[in-house]
Amino acid sequence: MKKLFFLLLSLVGVQTFAQFKSKEPFAHTFSIVARDPVTGEIAVGVQSHWFSVGTSVSWAEAGVGAVATQSFTNKSFGIRGLKLLKEGKTAQQALDILLSDDPxxxxxxxxxxDNKGNVAVHTGKGCVQFAGDIKGEQYSVQSNMMLTDKVPTAxxxxxxxxxxxxLAQRVMSALNAAQAVGGDIRGKQSAAxxxxxxxxxxxxWNERTVDLRVDDAxxxxxxxxxxxxxxxxxQFMNEGDLAVEKNDMPKAMSLYGAAMKxxxxxxEMQYWTAVTLANNKEVSKALPMFKKIFSQNTDWKEMTKRLPAVKLLTVTDEEMKLILAQ
Structure with missing residues (x-):
């Protein structure tokens, strides 16, 4: 780590480095911000050789936009950038304001x-090479301290x-492509x-379609x-539950089946599918599933005994005996 600090001293200057190293996260990385033109979903994805990069670099808000702040990370850019977008600023206007008084x-x-797909990106001249960015249609990719100069293009x-x-799969594809051409010169540690x-x-509290982090791996x-x-x-299981609530069992079983596949x-996926079948008068179909589950872990049988009391399993006493006999 000391060698890295001395390298930075020579690249960005003693005064600049001393000013930022003590108070701001140090997240050199590659990332992508993007909007899906069909669904309107907005995403940010990132990977770095730094602990818990997702807590520093990636910021997004439903109906507003996404921000990736990296290199010498200024976390306030995430919150302030989203606030500016919410006030009606475009991505470029928000970025210009953030950088206007940034030492x-x-x-x-x-x-x-932003939520219209406008994109803005800035790579400072003091970012560690290889550093660069590419703006595309409703997305931007950016990286610094990379092993090669091929990362943004990939x-x-x-x-x-x-x-x-x-969109999440597309972001994952971009991150994998970055790593495939070398990625971070220091290696790998976290992603989000x-x-x-x-x-x-x-x-x-209910407006994050995907929110996944790997803090150290x-x-x-x-x-x-x-x-x-x-x-x-x-997600298939959740949608299956909603179908059950609407009494659409064919759809529910199709969704449960997709999850189990x-x-x-x-x-657990098998268990709640079996419970759903039993609750919908298809105990004969549920019994082989219960048998398989109980044979692998008897705690699920104990769980089953507790469900009728809270009306999560609504079968007759005779059907309950059949289930517990598996």
């Missing part, structure tokens, strides 16, 4: 996308080649993806991709 402008790297190509896929809806319903992108797959599977060894 660390030369060591900043910042990208913003990210841009991967993002554009994935048109038609869900944040996706927010096109519009706000004034429910900020040898292969953060592999773990982030695994978590994204788990997230997508549980993604994670065939996940006992």
């Amino acid at each position: 660390g402008i030369d060591v900043r790297q910042v990208a913003i996308v 990210m841009s190509k991967a993002f554009e080649a994935s048109k038609g896929k869900p 993806i944040l996706v927010v809806p096109a519009k706000s319903n004034n429910e900020p 040898q292969e953060p992108l592999l773990e982030l991709e695994r978590l994204l797959k788990v997230h997508e599977a549980y 993604m994670f065939p060894d996940n006992l």
Whole structure:
């Protein structure tokens, strides 16, 4: 770490470095901000050789926009940038205001996308090479302290080649492409993806479509991709639950089936699917599932005994005996 500090001293100057190293996070990295032109969803994705990069670099708000603030990170740019967008400023106007009185402008790297798809990006002349950015249609990719100068181009190509896929998957493709051409010269440690809806319903506690972080791992992108797959599977389960509430069992079972196909060894997905079948008078279909689950973990049988009391399992006494006999 000391060697890295001395390197920075020579690159950005003793006075500049001393001014920023003590009070601002040190997140050299590659990232992407983007808006889906079809759904209107907005995203930011990032990876770095720095602990918990997602808590410093990535900021987004439903119906407003997204900000990536990196290199010598100014966290306030996230909150202040989103506030400016909310006030009606474009991405470029917001960025200009943020940088207008910033004494660390030369060591900043910042990208913003607003809810209309306007994009603005700044790479300071004091950012550690290789540093650069590319603006595309409703997205921007940016990186600094990279092993090679190929990262922005690789990210841009991967993002554009994935048109038609869900935004989170497109962001994941861009991050993987960056790593494939070398990524951060220091290696890998943490990564994050944040996706927010096109519009706000004034429910900020419920307005993050995807919010995943890997704070410390040898292969953060592999773990982030695994978590994204788990997230997508549980989304199928959630949508299946909603279908049950609307008494649309064919749709519910289709969604549950899609989730279990993604994670065939996940006992909880299988369990609640079996419970749903039993509650909908299809106990005969549920019994083989309960048998398989109970054979692998008897705690699920104990759980089953507790469900009728809270009306999560609404079967007859005879049906309950059949289930517990599995």
